[in-house]
Every structure is written in structure tokens, then in C-alpha cells.
Amino acid sequence: MSRGVKSIETRHHEERDRFFAGLSRLSRRSFFKLAGVAAAASWGKGLWTPRSFQLVDVANAAAEKEAAKFTFAYISDTHLYEQKLNDRFVRAILKAVDDVNALDPQPDFVLFGGDLAQLGQPAELKLGREILKTVKAPVKMMVGEHDWFLDMGDLWKEYFGAPSYSFDHKGVHFVTIMSVQEKDFWTARGMTPMERMQTVAGLDNGVQSRFEVGPEGREWLKKDLEKVDKKTPVIVFSHSPLYKYYRNWNFWTEDAEPVQEILRPFKTVTVIHGHTHQLLTNHIGNISFHGMLSTAWPWPYAPEGLPKLTVQMNRADPFNQFDGCGDGTTTVDEIGLVDALYNLWDRNPVTVRASYVTSGGKNDPPPTTTLASY
């Protein structure tokens, strides 16, 4: 898109995005305090009805000392088919790329949350790679089961490198861990690679095994964290939630407990995971968990096992392709705590604050739903 002349709609939306990004950084009290100041200032200038966006600009300037240390954005679960087969999901990932490219200021990096492809096919992964090249910020890749089980990750690794890796960024230790290993269910059944892939691609397909980090993955994680100071904030990216939510749909990691045990000694740990395609919040011991939205479709909430802290997102409108889908921005504060902003398309964004999660749901609850899922 041309950066020169902007239409009034574009300017409006940019202003709107800044407004919500600003809101997410403000506590409720400081918002009202500063909104009052701003309203008075506007009124003094003769503006009877100040636009809400202006309030936040002012408020933000005054709240600068509360400002976050840094942000990163995410795009997740795009489930691409080849474009000639299915342009719907391609449209959706392009929308997300536009979103993160329009963020101002730009995030430090963009996490891709896994399931780039639908059936792990070369054309799908290639298409995804080409699209993600247009992201302005650096992209951190994570693998999902849909990328993996056709060739057991060969092409994905060729394109994007090792599925488990770590890096340090502004005092936070980041770990991306491959959590969607499965025990061999295919050899005994004589499945072709495509049959294996399609079995794993079916959420409610009971033939497959449960996701796991696996013994090697856990060993790698242990080694990686050995040299990290226990006071260093740790943020883990995994495709499956690193806890047990609903087994039948693999909203689940079979060895979640031993993995949590490895993370236990650290003071502040946050897990950002994909796969569940919904607003999802959990807190176990020292670990906060945030699910990521999908660009392709929202999953319904599972019939049981939903973590108590989760405030559901409103039921998705089937008549609107983008409803219940989206992307997100994560704000990491001075001590490594995380506010997760769910940028739900065609709705108001929802922020799940660190203060809500760490207080066990007592403080700063996110807005509740008016229509729960069935």
C-alpha cells in the first residue's frame, strides 16, 4: 500500500488503532483521571464534544512513565491452502499482516504461532513463507502440527530452521518449544504420509495420539534454562497449550506437568500458545498462559476443562468470516509481566492484563461476554 496519500478512512482507522493500543496501556483509574483533564482542556478550547481518540493521546503523554518496556505482535494459525484452492484463508493472513505492519510504533518482533499450512504441503508452506516475508518487523517462527506431519517437519525446518530455539531480548529469556510431537500411531495402521497428516489435521479425530514435548524436548528445555538466572523473566512460545484443557481435541500437552516442573524455579513465566483459536487464559503456579487467536477460524470452547480464569470471547457470528478471528499484541512490562491484547477483527479488542491473571482473577477483569458459546 502507498504510504503517501491516505484516505480519511485509513486515517480514521490508524487513529482508532492507536486509541485502543493506548487504552491497553492505561489502568482504569489513570484513564478516567486523564480523560477528565483532557475533556476540560478540550472544553476550554471550545470543543463541546471531544473525540474519544484525542483523550487517549493526551492521557498517554501523561502516563508515559507507566509505559511498557516493549511489545511484540503475533499472527497465528493461518491454515493456508494453496491460493487457487482456497483464497479465504489467504485473505485472512493478508489482513493480519496489514494489521501488524500498521502498528505504530512497530513491535520489536512478530511471533508466528504455528499452523502456517493446512496439510503441510510444499505449496502451502511456500505461500505462507512468501506472505510472511512482507512483515516489516522480524518474524519468529513456531511450528504447528499442520506444518509437521506430512514430512515430519523436513520442509518446515528447511524454510525456517530448528523448531525449538531460544533468544534473549531486552532482559527477557524467550523460548520457542516444539510441543506437538505425537507417538507413532501411523506405522501399525500402514498410513501414507498424507493419511497421517489428515488424521492429525482433524481436531476431533481420536485415532491420533496426544501432543507432547517429548523426552528429548524436555531435556533440551532443561539444558537451555540451566544457564538462565531464576529471576530472569521467561516467555515460552508453544503451539499446544502447555497444560491440559480438553483431551479429545488435543487442547492438551500430555507431558504438561513435567514441562511445568522445569519452568517452576523461575519467578515470572508466561506461555503464549496457539492451536486453540480462542481467547483463553490460565494460571498455574508461577506460569501465566495466553492463547492466541487464529486468522482462519475460531474454535468453539470445549465442553469441559475450560480454565476458570478464562473470560470467553463472545460467540462468533458464522455469517462474518472474520468474526472471532484476529491477531494480537503482547506488551511486556519492566518486570517481565505480560498484558495480552486480543485484536478481534470487527469487534472491540480485549486486553487480558497481567494484574488480572496474577491476582487469580480479582483485579482488572476483562469485559465479559454477552453471548456465551453453546
Place this chain on the structure above:
Amino acid sequence: MKRVSAAMAMTVATLLGGGLWMRLRAEPPRHAVPKSANGNLVVELCDGETAAEVPGIKDGQSMTRAQAQDVSQQLMAEWRRKNPHANWDEPIRVAAAEQGGSAAPAEKPPAGSKPTTPTQEGHTYGAFTDRDQKIWQAATDEFVGEGKRIFHDAKALGGTIAVSCDMCHPDAANTHPETYPKFQVQFGRVALLRDMINWCIENPVRGKPLPDDDKRLKALEAYILAQRKGVALEYGKH
């Protein structure tokens, strides 16, 4: 030696009721009809034991309907004398009920005592066995299974973009068939579950809507409903 006509045996068997008739089917009686010293017609009952001579009718001749009725009643009376504990709907009550009349009301067991009401027999409706039920269940499950297959198969749905129902509705979650019929705001009219199925097939799945009598549509409905077994019907719920 001549035998009474098969039609007569049938009549008597019908009078005896289903229980005995079932036994007859399982093991047809092959007994010899006793001979009459006077060469009269002898009519046998299907129990293989009871027989009666018809005076004035020679073996090989036909009775009038009235005579046949007399002999039948005579034979049945004899059978009931021999089998006083047989489970039996009183013929008189059946006759009264047929006339829309006042059959004696069923006796109520005295309060507090264990009911010892005999079960009704002799009718076929609902008289199915465990085996029957298993066969029917298997047929139903097969139909539901076919629906499940289609639900998970974009091609079977007639989709053109490889999207299938389960991709948004694992285990048919969030399909809430128990809320239909309801006013579907997006349609601006009242919709049935099948209207929504067809809407999904046409839009996210991008196929052609299925005709009402399409077996796939019926199978999809069967699967979706089967997944919600036990959920209260709440038509019109939003």
C-alpha cells in the same frame, strides 16, 4: 384318514393368542387326529392333544360357520380347563372393547402392595427383542456414522475450497441443533437446522446447497442431532 382344513387350524391358533402361535411356528405339531367310531368329522386343537367330534358331519364334509364357531369354543373351553394359569385376555373383554363398550376396568392393585399386574400379550406392536433393538441401533449408528464422514469430508459435502464442517465444529460443537427452529436474524426469517447446514455448505464450504431429500443432508442432520443426545430441546433459543 382325512385332516381338518388348515384354515380351521389357523382360526383356532389365532384364538389361542400369539404366545402359543409362536410356539407353533417354532415346532409345528404333528399329531394324529383320533378317528371317530361313527365316521364323524374330528377337529383338532393346535396344542396337539385336544380334539372334538362334530356329530352329524361326516369326515370330508364342511361345517357351517355356526357349527365351526361352536366346535372352536368347545375346544377352547377344554384347553382353558386344562391350562387354568395361562396368561389370557378375556375374549369377552376384547369383544366389549371392540364395540366401544364398557369392558371391566383393569383392577388396581391395593395400595402398598407390590403390583402383580400381568403383562398384555398377543399383540405384535412393540413386541421386539434385544436382538431387534441391536439391529436397529446398528442401522441408526451406520446412518449417523455416514453423517460424521460427510461432516469431516469437504469433497463429500460438495465443497470447492477443502473446508469441511469439523474445521469449525469439532464433534459438531456449537451447532446447537436443539435451538431450531428459530428466527435466524441474518436470514430475516425462521430457519430449520437444515437451512443453517445448507448456508454453511454454500458459504464457508463453498458448495451447492443440498436438496431437501438429499441423503447427505439427512445424514448430516442425524450426526449433528446424535452429538447432542440428552440436551433439552429449546426451540427458538438464541
